[in-house]
């Protein structure tokens with residue numbers, strides 16, 4: 032349970048809010064590289080409550096700029112992207128990717144007035160098929176985060192983004208919830224899946240340790256990137272299943288996976304306080320990712336704005352017959368199941384009314400870290416830095432081992448992820 036004030040602090044991410052300004056101190060995935068063509072159609076992208084437009088100019092450079100033209104406010108999304116700039120359709124003012132006004136044809140002279148016009152723009156970096164941005168003060172820009180999957184070849188990865196209709200925090204809490212898989216994602220019988228694929232679109236096998244083991248024993252460790260959440264369940268007669276989730280501050284996760292299964296990385300970027308850009312990178316450690324099998328498993332069907340066609344409006348396609356015979360929810364697609372659980376809470380869940388149990392321990396730790404950091408940030412402290420040496424080798428990996436062993440013996444944290452020692456210790 033949170034106080035009303037803490038729930039607001041956790042969920043409000045607009046400019047000028049402590050959480051929103053703290054989030055602006057980290058690199059954010061904004062859109063996929065393939066969404067923009069040179070001199071092609073611009074894309075609208077709302078991030079942290081700000082309406083922005085992205086375009087790729089004649090030379091291939093990407094601009095991420097304010098959607099509103101600084102003249103009288105017409106949307107630049109409707110503008111003309113050609114000859115190294117985007118031109119407003121209303122009076123023809125033209126802007127380059129840096130936000131400079133390069134032409135002002137509605138004025139008799141082209142001089143000081145034009146030079147004084149500056150459009151809000153954010154720096155971008157294209158890495159691993161994603162256009163990333165940094166929306167904070169220039170002098171505070173952190174090093175670019177080097178996640179493990181960025182080092183894998185392109186054919187080993189699948190990148191998706193989807194508009195999730197709830198606040199970022201409740202979307203992310205779902206990822207730190209080991210136990211939900213045993214219900215929400217449970218298929219009633221064994222599923223036939225390709226090697227490395229966790230589930231079918233119906234859900235996860237009843238015998239997979241993620242499903243077989245409610246309730247698991249859970250622990251949470253402090254690390255130099257955020258939190259490592261550990262769960263211990265029954266594997267076989269003599270072995271336990273040891274699982275982990277990584278929470279990377281402030282809005283990235285690696286959900287639990289076992290050796291041999293394709294990995295998954297998520298980012299939960301507030302679109303605004305009532306919706307989230309949920310990013311999925313599926314990756315295989317070796318070889319080529321099976322794009323079709325992963326798409327089917329997740330079951331998302333999106334329109335051109337990355338909104339789901341299977342949504343609350345059509346009750347997520349829930350089939351009550353399927354619920355009796357096929358899976359726990361009667362909903363197809365692992366991602367649809369997650370979205371149905373988190374969106375039906377309302378876009379910002381009232382955390383003053385919740386009743387948390389032991390299964391919610393990782394969520395409690397994540398919230399505490401976010402709130403502590405946001406409060407310290409509000410008091411003038413810099414937020415926690417991310418350590419690229421850790422990020423380069425970090426991903427989730429589960430294993431089976433002797434059930435006489437503790438998780439500390441069977442599945443200890445690697446030394447390099449230990450929290451930084453405070454000065455003087």
Ligand code: FES
Nearest residue numbers: 100102103119122
């Ligand atoms: S509103 Fe854009 S040029 Fe006038």
Ligand SMILES: [Fe+2]
Nearest residue numbers: 211212216369
């Ligand atoms: Fe899930």
